[in-house]
Amino acid sequence: MDQQVIYLDHAATTPVRPEVLDAMQPYFAERYGNPSSLYGLAQEARDGVAEARERVAAVLNCRTSEVVFTGNGTESNNTALKGVASALRDRGRHIITSAIEHHSVLHPLEQLESDGFDVTVLPVDDGGRVDAAAAAAAVRKDTILVSVMLANNEVGTVQDIELISRLVKARSNELGGDVKVHSDAAQAAGKLPLDTKTLGVDLLSLTGHKIYAPKGVGVLFVRRGTPLEPLLSGGGQERQRRSGTENVPYIVAMGAALELAETEREEFVTRTGRLRDMIESSIQGRMPDTKINGDRNHRLPNITNLSFPGVQGEPVLLGLDFKSIAASSGSACSSASVEPSHVLMAMGLSEEMAVSSVRLSLGRESTESESQQVVSAIPEIVARLRAM
Ligand SMILES: Cc1ncc(COP(=O)(O)O)c(C=O)c1O
Structure with missing residues (x-):
């Protein structure tokens, strides 16, 4: 270069930062086992994935079982939106989002719209902020999901997800619904706190390549009890939520990169x-x-x-x-x-x-x-x- x-x-x-490259490197040619296999070599790979999951869970202040490794931020967003929509389609078909989301949120929502879902797109002010009260006012009894990004990739505007989540959930409760809240935090990692309990989110998307891990690895936080149909089914990895043999080196990289980003x-x-x-x-x-x-x-x-x-x-x-x-x-x-x-x-x-x-x-x-x-x-x- x-x-x-x-x-x-x-x-x-x-x-990719040197510490991350060092952490992932042994998992290419030495600890190359398939985490699903039984022998010692596979145990090493399993341990690598488990440790990365712990690191991610520590930053997100969540259970390790709530961390799903994916192929990228786009997959995390698609899984969150289509996964919840598909799981809850009999309870309601209304989804709320904002006008300034990344295309990996807006395009899957367009697909869902053509599949019979009703999507409300919230406007933003001249700084790019969503009005939390307007988000709550848009909630209906059949609203199943609200997706608003934590920080925008083009202008950097940060949303008050904590407030949005609190208000939309309160409104949904009043109406007898049970809305889930998703936030795309791809640009927020290493810049904003990602405590999922404080944020009050049910789903949160991350990607590795914005925080000095390689391109091609992501995370989806899925709060326990959140109904989710997987996008990919097969071997049942990631507790059935994302089938496919784990990309062990990249998952290790994601854990190391997120921990470093949070520390610094x-x-x-x-x-x-x-x-x-x-x-x-x-x-x-x-x-x-x-x-x-x-x-x-x-x-x-x-x-x-x-x-x-x-x-x-x-x-x-x-x-x-x-x-x-x-x-x-x-x-x-x-x-x-x-x-x-x-x-x-x-x-x-x-x-x-x-x-x-x-x-x-x-x-x-x-x-x-x-x-x-x-x-x-x-x-x-x-x-x-x-x-x-
Ligand atoms: C806000 C936001 N969401 C999602 C993505 C998609 O992430 P990925 O490139 O890992 O698919 C990006 C990256 O371009 C992004 O900036």
Whole structure:
């Protein structure tokens, strides 16, 4: 890899950190047993998975039996939504979500809609926040699930899941229902507390590759007693909730990465928050018409989403790439298209402002000097584009 790259796209993915690589490495060619087999080699693999499960459960403050390892965040979200919908379809067919969810929540919900479910999409305010009272007001007797993300991947806005969960459950109780609450916490790990009891959630999704584990491993927390039809059936692994031979090295990596992310969380928040604030104030100092997207009081410390009126985000990204700075516009999965981000549009930005946005996302290895280079590069690139 080019050592000179200034990587500011940690919300898209992160490199695997050395400690995680060390932890997973023995499970490829030495402790390679199938955890379902009986002999000693399999016991080693079983122990690796069990230890990873304990690490995840400690961070989520839940039982180990409530932790399901999956193939990625997308699978965790699909399993939560389709799994609960399928298990509870005879009790009700109404689901509530927000307009700024990741596509791995919105697209499965579209599928469920075409399968006869009724989906209410809650609007957000101009900072991207869901109104908890409005969420509760949307609950009906037949509402079976509410899915609202803990932190948004494009603008970093953080939702008050604790309050949303409390209010929607109270309303559901009043109506004689029993709503389940799911939250996509893919971007929140290592930045926000993930105590599932405090959050009051029944299901919570995580993915490894945003926290320095490899791509291709995820977690779904499923509170005991939550009805869930598995997406994959077969050998019955993960207590019947996710069949398929366990990806032992990646599961070990997930456990190690989440534990490290939680241990270093406060330091990460302080450090990246300081760099983010410096980047924003310097860029706005040089270009006062720069708009910072996202709720200024409720946001992740490591993401800044900026709109530069009069220029499109894509050429800014190309200009940054020319200087070996990696950043993103909107989410990585939709960056191939020029469609304005559904998140920014839901926040009320004009189409012109939405397509002018650039996301910079910091990581544990981001430095002050890198941030300074971005701060001098962006105004130069934007000025050049505006002059064209
Ligand atoms: C908020 C959010 N949810 C879900 C996902 C999907 O995770 P994965 O890439 O592991 O499928 C992502 C990652 O792009 C994300 O940012």
